Amino acid sequence: MIEARQNILPVYNPPGELFVRGEGARLFTESGDTYLDFIAGIAVNGLGHAHPEMVRALQEQAGKLWHTSNMFRIADGETLAAKICTGSFADRVFFTNSGTESIECALKAARKYHWANGDEDRYEIITFSGAFHGRSLAAINAGGNPAYLEGFGPPMPGFTHIEFGDHDALRAAVSNKTAAILIEPVQGEGGVRALPEACLSGLRALCDETGALLIYDEVQCGMGRTGKLFAHEWAADAAPDIMAVAKGIGGGFPFGACLMTEAVGRVMQPGSHGSTYGGNPLAMAVGNVVWDIVSDEAFLENVRGVSSVLAQGLKSLADSHPDKVEGLTGKGLLTGIRLRFAPKPLQNACRERRLLVGAAGQNVLRLAPPLIITDADVREAVAVMDDALKDDAIGS
Numbered sequence: 001m002i003e004a005r006q007n008i009l010p011v012y013n014p015p016g017e018l019f020v021r022g023e024g025a026r027l028f029t030e031s032g033d034t035y036l037d038f039i040a041g042i043a044v045n046g047l048g049h050a051h052p053e054m055v056r057a058l059q060e061q062a063g064k065l066w067h068t069s070n071m072f073r074i075a076d077g078e079t080l081a082a083k084i085c086t087g088s089f090a091d092r093v094f095f096t097n098s099g100t101e102s103i104e105c106a107l108k109a110a111r112k113y114h115w116a117n118g119d120e121d122r123y124e125i126i127t128f129s130g131a132f133h134g135r136s137l138a139a140i141n142a143g144g145n146p147a148y149l150e151g152f153g154p155p156m157p158g159f160t161h162i163e164f165g166d167h168d169a170l171r172a173a174v175s176n177k178t179a180a181i182l183i184e185p186v187q188g189e190g191g192v193r194a195l196p197e198a199c200l201s202g203l204r205a206l207c208d209e210t211g212a213l214l215i216y217d218e219v220q221c222g223m224g225r226t227g228k229l230f231a232h233e234w235a236a237d238a239a240p241d242i243m244a245v246a247k248g249i250g251g252g253f254p255f256g257a258c259l260m261t262e263a264v265g266r267v268m269q270p271g272s273h274g275s276t277y278g279g280n281p282l283a284m285a286v287g288n289v290v291w292d293i294v295s296d297e298a299f300l301e302n303v304r305g306v307s308s309v310l311a312q313g314l315k316s317l318a319d320s321h322p323d324k325v326e327g328l329t330g331k332g333l334l335t336g337i338r339l340r341f342a343p344k345p346l347q348n349a350c351r352e353r354r355l356l357v358g359a360a361g362q363n364v365l366r367l368a369p370p371l372i373i374t375d376a377d378v379r380e381a382v383a384v385m386d387d388a389l390k391d392d393a394i395g396s
């Protein structure tokens, strides 16, 4: 008997379930089992599964035009870029196919900015422990996670890693060689750690003082996930120069964007960067729908509301299981339970109870549900986690 997955590169290790359909916050297997989805394709399906407006936009576009490449203008892309620039710090947008590519564009733009301003030696990028910026060679070097670098050749020059939260080390590391500081306002993979708002403002001030650019990686924490359109908007005077976005911006259609100010964007001239697929008509048709819904202040207010219901539920779990729960972490609907043990057994126990959750860092159970979840969905998820935490086999 041939194992059906034998030809898939074994870099993932998924469980046996095969999902064939989704609706809102729920996923269904072929045999009709229903799962409550509190990970949403890793913070991607912000509007849940099979959102009717997204489905309609994609189907309509599929019958009209799929692809022309960026040799030609793409009307929906121009429209979406205009909306993004009206609704954020940005003046220029480059569309990509993924978060990693948005990071690549951000790193290249930062270096080119200084080069174009006559500062050729200013190419170093400062990043932080626990960071995750994607899986390309530049992105793993930016992230600095030894496990992701192992076996892939010598470390790339031009990346400096600082301990998350070590202000003195950061100050000492910034020099006239620093092109940019790259940071996730809320770390995703690294353990769902939110940077204090004052630190974001402090980073902006430090960059203004030293001439380094500030790059945010909001691939995971952006697009409404924390209850603001972008996570850095919780902080005052903390706008970046460049920002990488993906995941939630496509709601499940794979695309990303690199946003930047005019001062940076003006150095990226024809020939400096490109992508065959980036911003293609299918992606842009879906992207406009997602943006219109998620950028609506009333929608974001709802996200903040259900976030606080979830926070209360998680607090009650922490109170009921002090022997297993060390604390809570994260922000809005990118949140986590810090456990006194590795998260995998609890994640599996939840899945056996038909609740899908994620893991992050060494000991965090990660929750990133669709932004459209209801209070009742939250109660259901909390009840499942409570039941799983009661299992004596978990964490002992």
Ligand SMILES: *Cc1c(COP(=O)(O)O)cnc(C)c1O
Pocket: 097, 098, 099, 100, 101, 103, 132, 133, 134, 135, 184, 188, 189, 217, 218, 219, 220, 221, 246, 247
């Ligand atoms: C997922 C992620 C990336 C990489 O995005 P891909 O679409 O997987 O390439 C980069 N940064 C952060 C913060 C992410 O969560």
